Amino acid sequence: MMTLLVAMAAQAGENLQPEILEGLMAGLAAGDRDSLAALYHRTRAAVYGLALSYLKNGHDAQDVTQDTFVRVWEKAPQYQAKGKPLSWILTIAKNLSLMKLREKGKTQDLEPQEWESLAIDSPAVTWEDRQLLLAALKQLSAQEEQIVILHAVTGMRHREIASLLDLPLPTVLSKYHRALKKLNASLKGDEDR
């Protein structure tokens, strides 16, 4: 299991290399749908994770993820290659998530108590995944969750996360370390039970 996870993490890092994503963005700008498919498979977990951290609901996060990639397709010709394609995509996801929150009038964080209320329907989700996601969504503030998810799924540096979320670096660092502690404590509690 551990070997598999290490392999997955390494693959995730390679998948999100800026050079590769820049190439795919160029393909999108030229109207290449295969590039869109490839970009989607590489970045969908990051986009979905970020949307989920804002919206705390799987269905809403799914909608925003779809809208994000449609928007990326539409805006790709205007994208200026600066070596940060993932930040550009995630900024779109962040903006769409905030708009969705406003539409729904959910200005306060929801506090999901049960797995069912999260509406995450994918059959691929294991029991371990459920425990971890529920802990992340229940125990962490929205910002802590965004920071942890972005670091875990994209391998983004804290400095880049600070820039994406418009937060000072020290805040990102302190929230990140505190979030890890909270997650660990929550998971340990589950195991002890």
Add this chain to the structure above:
Amino acid sequence: MKEQELNRRLAAALEHAAPDDLNEILSRCEEQKGTVIPMTNQKHFTGIRRFVPLAAAACLALALFVGVRFYQLNQVASIVSLDVNPSVELSINQNQKVLAAVAANQDGVEILEGMDLKGTPLNVAVNAIVGSLLKHGYVDELANSILITVEDDDAARGEALEQSLAGEVEAILTSASVNGAILSQTVGTNQDLQAKADQYGITLGKATLIQSLVDQNSLLTFEELAGLSVNELNLLASNPQYETANLTSTGTASDGAYIGVEKARLCAYTHAGVDAQDVTWEEVDFDYEDGRMVYELEFCAAGVEYEYDVDALNGNVVKYSQETRNQGQQTQQPQQTQQTQQGQQTQTAPSGSDIGQEAAQAAAFAHAGVTASQAANVVVERDWDDGRLEYSVEFWVGTVEYDYEIDGTTGAVLKQEQQTHQTAATQTIGVEQAQTIALQDAGLTAEQVRELEVSPELDDRTPHYDVEFKSGNMEYEYKVHAETGAILEREQDRD
């Protein structure tokens, strides 16, 4: 669970949880591609001409039903607002006749003075209002933007009217030899936003534009943008960082009231000690920073990436940062191998020796040319990022805020950023005082608690300290106001 393992598990969980909707997305992109209509000015004018006879025909048909007509003619079908700095709202019926014209602010009163627009066709009223705006000097080469908003729950009707009005206003400005910039949008009823607009004395249209910018940049506030003119908002909206999908824009907002891109560039290059010939890449946009309009410049020269905010009115550098590109690349390239090593090492310290918080702080102070006694609100964080131990050092001296990243083993400055604010940082109570306040509230002494941790969150909208500790089988969490020492939140749970 170790940090790396937790990260991997979280990544795997999200990979599993994220639905695979590629086919749906591809089909939506297909639809989009198939139905895109090029939005050019030519098309707008064609739309208006087609719309006018249709509207006239509809009027004739309605004339047969006098009773119904009486009702319909007095019913508000749409509200049209024109914003520059003066703001005016026109309520119109479905025949596009003005039922009421209202000034939404004091400048609007001046614009409508002496005009009785009730019962006039909308295009006549708009002509009169734009004429008055020009006459009173609100639209000129220094500030040339007009925002047209149609509030109508019938989106198709609203958009047709929006296009028609944009064409109308453009024609008026052209005939007055003003190179105008027109923003137009159609919005539905939005009671929450309307309440906010009323609170700040602006129209729903301007509030919609402001809200869209605020939603996309958490450093902006509705309150400060409400005081900006439409030309300033148009300059901000032209920054590619903002998505303005629902806004149609023609023309270019004037920056004639400001120092101009060339001067801003010169100020930044001079400050950075960079020769224009050495600049390999550059981007200049408008932004709003700390209560003022700024030119935001990003450029590269001799392997160093610079970011500058230059006050658009006087050319003062209000914020700048620089980062050596090679360092970034060097640390990014071996990331894959280092991650694996890091996974094995987990949280252990890097091979070089740790210079410690005090040395990191001293390195930052030395680089900034300040002494410890001058610095206020000092926050130092230690981090192990990208295979390198780093210290983040943040402090204020007077009105200048400094941010440093210091290499944790060599003390080298990896990144620096400094920003001049309008006012000095408010004096904070400090970590120890925050800790004392929380402990006193819990009725405990420092000796009675364990895992005591105080985190300054001074850049939050409400600057505060997070204080956490445990005692017995209880866990305590406090938020203490950084300036007043007031307890903002307290939480007590079983550990």
